[in-house]
Amino acid sequence: xxxxxxxxxxxxxxxxxxxxxxxxxxxxxxxxxxxxxxxxxxxxxxxxxxxxxxxxxxxxxxxxxxxxxxxxxxxxxxxxxxxxxxxxxxxxxxxxxxxxxxxxxxxxxxxxxxxxxxxxxxxxxxxxxxxxxxxxxxxxxxxxxxxxxxxxxxxxxxxxxxxxxxxxxxxxxxxxxxxxxxxxxxxxxxxxxxxxxxxxxxxxxxxxxxxxxxxxxxxxxxxxxxxxxxxxxxxxxxxxxxxxxxxxxxxxxxxxxxxxxxxxxxxxxxxxxxxxxxxxxxxxxxxxxxxxxxxxxxxxxxxxxxxxxxxxxxxxxxxxxxxxxxxxxxxx
Amino acid sequence: xxxxxxxxxxxxxxxxxxxxxxxxxxxxxxxxxxxxxxxxxxxxxxxxxxxxxxxxxxxxxxxxxxxxxxxxxxxxxxxxxxxxxxxxxxxxxxxxxxxxxxxxxxxxxxxxxxxxxxxxxxxxxxxxxxxxxxxxxxxxxxxxxxxxxxxxxxxxxxxxxxxxxxxxxxxxxxxxxxxxxxxxxxxxxxxxxxxxxxxxxxxxxxxxxxxxxxxxxxxxxxxxxxxxxxxxxxxxxxxxxxxxxxxxxxxxxxxxxxxxxxxxxxxxxxxxxxxxxxxxxxxxxxxxxxxxxxxxxxxxxxxxxxxxxxxxxxxxxxxxxxxxxxxxxxxxxxxxxxxxxxxxxxxxxxxxxxxxxxxxxxxxxxxxxxxxxxxxxxxxxxxxxxxxxxxxxxxxxxxxxxxxxxxxxxxxxxxxxxxxxxxxxxxxxxxxxxxxxxxxxxxxxxxxxxxxxxxxxxxxxxxxxxxxxxxxxxxxxxxxxxxxxxxxxxxxxxxxxxxxxxxxxxxxxxxxxxxxxxxxxxxxxxxxxxxxxxxxxxxxx
Numbered sequence: 001x002x003x004x005x006x007x008x009x010x011x012x013x014x015x016x017x018x019x020x021x022x023x024x025x026x027x028x029x030x031x032x033x034x035x036x037x038x039x040x041x042x043x044x045x046x047x048x049x050x051x052x053x054x055x056x057x058x059x060x061x062x063x064x065x066x067x068x069x070x071x072x073x074x075x076x077x078x079x080x081x082x083x084x085x086x087x088x089x090x091x092x093x094x095x096x097x098x099x100x101x102x103x104x105x106x107x108x109x110x111x112x113x114x115x116x117x118x119x120x121x122x123x124x125x126x127x128x129x130x131x132x133x134x135x136x137x138x139x140x141x142x143x144x145x146x147x148x149x150x151x152x153x154x155x156x157x158x159x160x161x162x163x164x165x166x167x168x169x170x171x172x173x174x175x176x177x178x179x180x181x182x183x184x185x186x187x188x189x190x191x192x193x194x195x196x197x198x199x200x201x202x203x204x205x206x207x208x209x210x211x212x213x214x215x216x217x218x219x220x221x222x223x224x225x226x227x228x229x230x231x232x233x234x235x236x237x238x239x240x241x242x243x244x245x246x247x248x249x250x251x252x253x254x255x256x257x258x259x260x261x262x263x264x265x266x267x268x269x270x271x272x273x274x275x276x277x278x279x280x281x282x283x284x285x286x287x288x289x290x291x292x293x294x295x296x297x298x299x300x301x302x303x304x305x306x307x308x309x310x311x312x313x314x315x316x317x318x319x320x321x322x323x324x325x326x327x328x329x330x331x332x
Numbered sequence: 333x334x335x336x337x338x339x340x341x342x343x344x345x346x347x348x349x350x351x352x353x354x355x356x357x358x359x360x361x362x363x364x365x366x367x368x369x370x371x372x373x374x375x376x377x378x379x380x381x382x383x384x385x386x387x388x389x390x391x392x393x394x395x396x397x398x399x400x401x402x403x404x405x406x407x408x409x410x411x412x413x414x415x416x417x418x419x420x421x422x423x424x425x426x427x428x429x430x431x432x433x434x435x436x437x438x439x440x441x442x443x444x445x446x447x448x449x450x451x452x453x454x455x456x457x458x459x460x461x462x463x464x465x466x467x468x469x470x471x472x473x474x475x476x477x478x479x480x481x482x483x484x485x486x487x488x489x490x491x492x493x494x495x496x497x498x499x500x501x502x503x504x505x506x507x508x509x510x511x512x513x514x515x516x517x518x519x520x521x522x523x524x525x526x527x528x529x530x531x532x533x534x535x536x537x538x539x540x541x542x543x544x545x546x547x548x549x550x551x552x553x554x555x556x557x558x559x560x561x562x563x564x565x566x567x568x569x570x571x572x573x574x575x576x577x578x579x580x581x582x583x584x585x586x587x588x589x590x591x592x593x594x595x596x597x598x599x600x601x602x603x604x605x606x607x608x609x610x611x612x613x614x615x616x617x618x619x620x621x622x623x624x625x626x627x628x629x630x631x632x633x634x635x636x637x638x639x640x641x642x643x644x645x646x647x648x649x650x651x652x653x654x655x656x657x658x659x660x661x662x663x664x665x666x667x668x669x670x671x672x673x674x675x676x677x678x679x680x681x682x683x684x685x686x687x688x689x690x691x692x693x694x695x696x697x698x699x700x701x702x703x704x705x706x707x708x709x710x711x712x713x714x715x716x717x718x719x720x721x722x723x724x725x726x727x728x729x730x731x732x733x734x735x736x737x738x739x740x741x742x743x744x745x746x747x748x749x750x751x752x753x754x755x756x757x758x759x760x761x762x763x764x765x766x767x768x769x770x771x772x773x774x775x776x777x778x779x780x781x782x783x784x785x786x787x788x789x790x791x792x793x794x795x796x797x798x799x800x801x802x803x804x805x806x807x808x809x810x811x812x813x814x815x816x817x818x819x820x821x822x823x824x825x826x827x828x829x830x831x832x833x834x835x836x837x838x839x840x841x842x843x844x845x846x847x848x849x850x851x852x853x854x855x856x857x858x859x860x861x862x863x864x865x866x867x868x869x870x871x872x873x
Binding site for chain 1: 454455456469471472553554564566567568570571573649650668735736740741823824825827835838839840
């Protein structure tokens with residue numbers, strides 16, 4: 001009898017241990033009893049919302065989970081974890097997906113016809129294209145008494161000291177749009193000088209997130225920022241005191257794409273259907289925020305067509321990003 | 333009969349040792365190994381590489397310097413507050429309010445302090461707007477120091493008040509009678525007996541600031557700290573686990589030294605047996621000065637925290653200042669955010685139960701069993717090791733060990749991480765409370781015919797129930813506010829509130845951040861009040 005009692009203490013301990021272990025597995029399953037498809041994405045709010053709406057309206061409500069990351073964090077996770085990653089499906093900067101595929105061959109081919117305007121590798125399809133631009137707060141511009149910059153180079157001028165915000169390329173690829181423009185226009189040697197001046201002027205306002213600068217411009221923490229063009233277009237239309245400039249160095253573009261992790265027999269078949277749904281059903285809403293046509297039958301709005309679109313001379317890869325990150329570090 | 337008891341104790345010890353092996357020593361070993369892995373086998377190549385880079389030394393210097401200055405300032409401020417509580421005749425109600433306010437920051441995650449500082453003293457901060465100009469630049473060293481002070485102040489305060497309570501106030505009187513002047517009295521009767529605790533407080537504050545991740549993540553600006561560098565190496569755009577492992581091991585060094593120093597100091601602490609609450613000599617001027625200083629310090633901290641309770645209710649700071657509940661409604665309408673709230677509650681409750689069970693039995697075996705000195709020492713070492721290891725290091729060790737296993741991104745691994753990370757204090761609390769119990773209790777129980785289990789729930793548990801509640805509370809609150817370890821372990825299904833705040837920060841969604849912080853505070857306060865109530869109730873019975 002006593003043995004029974006004393007044994008139960010140990011049993012209790014083991015039960016607590018096991019209960020902990022069980023919950024880990026139990027939570028994998030949604031209310032319907034099926035495993036949810038996990039999305040990892042670096043997309044902004046607007047894109048996430050558009051994708052979610054497409055999924056919800058097409059019968060996938062409650063069958064997925066979306067986890068948002070910064071570009072560098074998600075990039076790091078892809079490179080580090082490969083197919084061990086928790087996600088079933090990702091949306092991510094295209095060049096990252098390409099590099100991850102080269103290094104880890106972790107994605108499977110998409111099995112639907114996308115009808116994209118340009119040709120992309122078989123394992124991803126673009127969801128958005130985003131351009132960079134100079135953004136400024138019209139009210140603050142007046143109160144601080146500074147002029148509107150015409151080029152990215154202008155941001156290095158002493159008059160903008162402590163008044164600008166840019167993105168750090170180690171944290172977000174939005175900064176790359178600016179650095180590509182500088183290197184493309186002035187060559188590495190001159191670009192270094194300009195970027196150094198820009199970092200000096202930005203001081204503490206070198207942001208980790210691509211939308212960091214525009215948020216600081218909105219709240220008036222700074223007057224001018226380098227950010228995503230479409231966000232400024234939307235703010236302006238909403239009546240927020242924000243305007244933008246297409247810099248003389250050009251508006252550069254990055255695309256973000258959807259890809260599916262190849263988990264062998266553990267691959268969730270729903271993931272492919274959701275990817276197709278995002279491309280075929282989600283694009284109209286995505287196009288509203290990211291107004292650059294990517295698929296047959298899409299048209300761009302006049303006000304959303306940037307004044308000066310350009311592309312970088314080299315192919316975009318994670319390797320090139322690393323080079324430019326090192327370049328940027330030298331300018332700090 | 334006797335054999336039986338040893339059997340249970342031995343079995344519990346065995347389970348503990350096994351768990352420690354799998355979840356502490358193996359992952360740490362793996363981390364250590366990783367740091368010595370080079371292309372040509374095992375070597376110190378990575379260490380040379382990291383140490384040769386000027387970035388690492390600069391960052392390490394930043395971390396040590398800023399954490400050191402903050403620790404010193406915090407201890408001075410905490411000393412003033414503790415001193416006026418114990419060595420003045422200020423009204424009891426004032427003392428009670430100060431005592432409660434001083435520990436308030438503990439109920440919030442450190443990452444929140446950073447945002448509170450931005451919204452207090454930033455260019456568009458509440459106080460900047462009220463005063464019409466920005467007092468100082470908040471990003472970088474200033475912000476870090478303020479953040480670290482708010483973070484470590486409660487800990488320094490608790491350490492100092494606890495020891496001051498044990499200082500015989502008669503010494504002050506004796507010293508006066510002997511004809512000592514004010515300063516000498518202070519030195520002889522207060523400062524010297526407290527010296528050990530003061531140094532402990534400085535070291536403890538240094539350790540906490542040095543290893544904190546949340547504050548540099550929010551107000552670090554261009555000033556990088558070791559914690560930030562470590563995060564960048566492990567989860568940055570170009571992760572390098574080898575270098576990350578090296579930095580993690582390097583981070584361990586100051587931590588180990590700190591804990592060893594504290595250990596040494598504890599041995600030399602002066603011990604008073606009789607504590608009589610004798611009268612403090614009258615001194616209206618002294619009381620006045622102390623009262624003002626304490627009020628200034630505490631309200632300074634409260635002013636920063638106040639923002640957390642203001643911003644969530646304002647439509648759109650700084651342009652639209654109308655009162656609103658829409659941010660709360662939005663958070664509760666967003667299933668992703670309510671899910672995170674649920675996850676946090678689940679993790680904290682589970683950690684509280686699991687952690688308390690573990691520390692209860694570990695302390696029981698260490699104090700009231702006959703398992704042998706070696707085995708008992710092992711448990712003490714376990715307590716000390718967990719005290720030394722920063723959360724980030726545990727998180728990274730787990731990331732290296734459990735990625736690709738069934739445990740990856742599960743609640744289980746998060747709960748285990750928290751249990752280990754915070755094990756040291758509960759273990760000590762339980763041990764102290766078991767040591768106070770009459771050592772004959774079990775023997776008496778046995779004579780009465782009780783089994784080990786019976787004496788456990790008839791005698792041991794009822795007599796230590798107050799400590800058990802304190803431990804539950806400790807584990808719960810710490811699991812609610814921690815981020816450093818679990819930021820490497822959470823996944824889409826297991827995101828908790830603090831890691832979500834980190835994610836929201838990336839997109840500068842401050843309304844949501846403040847709502848979540850506010851909720852964390854509310855939950856922790858509720859739990860604290862409940863446990864306090866239960867403890868009082870127990871006492872009455």
